Amino acid sequence: MTDFPEGAPCWADAMFNDVEGAKAFYGDVLGWTFGEASTEFGNYTQAFSDGKAVAAVVPPMPGGEDMPSAWCLYLASSDVAATAEKVKAAGGNLLMEPMQVGTFGSMALAQEPSGAIFGIWQPGDHKGFEKMGENGSYAWAEVFTREPDKADAFLKKVFPYQAQTMEPGDDPETAGMDFKVFSVGDKGNPVLGRMKMGEEFPPEVPSYIQLYFTVPDCDAAVEKAKARGGMLHFGPMDSPFGRFAALADPQGAAFAVIDMSKTVGEMPQMSDA
Template identity: 55%
Template sequence: MAAFPEGAPCWADVSLPDLEAGKRFYGELFGWTFEEGSPDFGYYTQALSEGKRVAGLAPFMEGQEDMPPAWGVYFASPDIARTAEKIGENGGETVMGPMEVADLGSMLIAKDPGDAYFGVWQPGTHQGFEKKYEPGSFGWAEICVREPERVDDFYPAVFPYEAQPAGDDNVDFTVWKVEGQPVAGRFKLGGDIPPDVPSHAMVYYVVASCDDAAGTVQRLGGKLRMGPKDSPFGRFAVVADQQGATFTVIDPRTTVGEANV
């Protein structure tokens, strides 16, 4: 049985110009330790929480110097070639791959019709997250776009998603479910988000205290983009590391209000 159902987020990584600085930042923020990256894979480094794989740190390669540091999410696929076909058939674009990564699995990077990038992973020996929903590990992922009408048909056509609106008068948000279970979502970037912020994937990592984590981010040279704020899903803050990669920290045990999912 597959570790992750088709369409579920199964991995996340951050692309950074300075790998060692990234290891220092995330090591202190989340208590992560790191495997030694191999030159065969561009020194791609896997982060561990309590000895379990929870994320990847990818140093910039030659030619990436002008790219912004960024977090990305990978959705699980049992047949990455067919997923690539569906991406193209439904108005998306495959920008890298599909390609095999030794015996670890196969990957691709794609762009949806709303210009957000995401990854797809077909597992081999590397299944994906070995720990989730606990402090120091993955908690949630969503695709943030300016024009949701450009992507709301796309993702359920590529992955077996049941789409359920879960926002309110102030928030345009859709939850994607697989086999009845929420796995990810789509969020509309509102007018309060600076216009130069592009469509993107947002990755959430669980923390024991949102306020403490936000304070640590700032102490380490990162930035507080939004929050901390309460929600029915937990107290969260949107932050950026000291190199500019944006992500969210969330304490899912501290909730306010009722979740509409």
């Protein structure tokens, strides 16, 4: 058994041509420190917040220098090979077949039918996030897609998710929003969101998974990111979940920051999907 429920986000990493630049950027914006590069595993370098592992950065594999930088979310699996077969049976693609990573665990990379890429992680010695939902650590993730029906059907076939739809309510900010929440175990344990991409997204932007990292001050984090060469895509904006903003780092990897201590408005109503 894993320490994370099947299908729950359990780890995140990103590939950067300029790893030292990425370390400087995220060290400033999120307060991360970094361990020694693991030369045995392609100079994979873990990031820490208050001494706890929260993510990792790595240079491209040989031949992958032209790949765009992007954060990759890993979903927990008790059997990566079985999950990989479910991915294929549900219409997804395997970008990397299941492989053993030393004693740390086993992984695969997959793409859901509408295009968003994610990882699958079966833990060994490396269980995953050592803290979540605290400053400097992973908080939440959402699948952004133009084909929500494809993504929804796939996710429910591959992982034991329960789905609920967020009711848009009377707020003009959420009018017409198509948003689902996936939970594991029961509806009281939400682990992943799914947002339909609208016309505000340029057509060349593919489906992707947006990772949210917790910060003590959203506005301050945005200013640090911009000062370091990052780009603000959206926000800062208040919500019942916290004050958040969507950004890209100087190498183009998209991410979001959220201050969960500043909540505004009532929690939205959810209905079974």
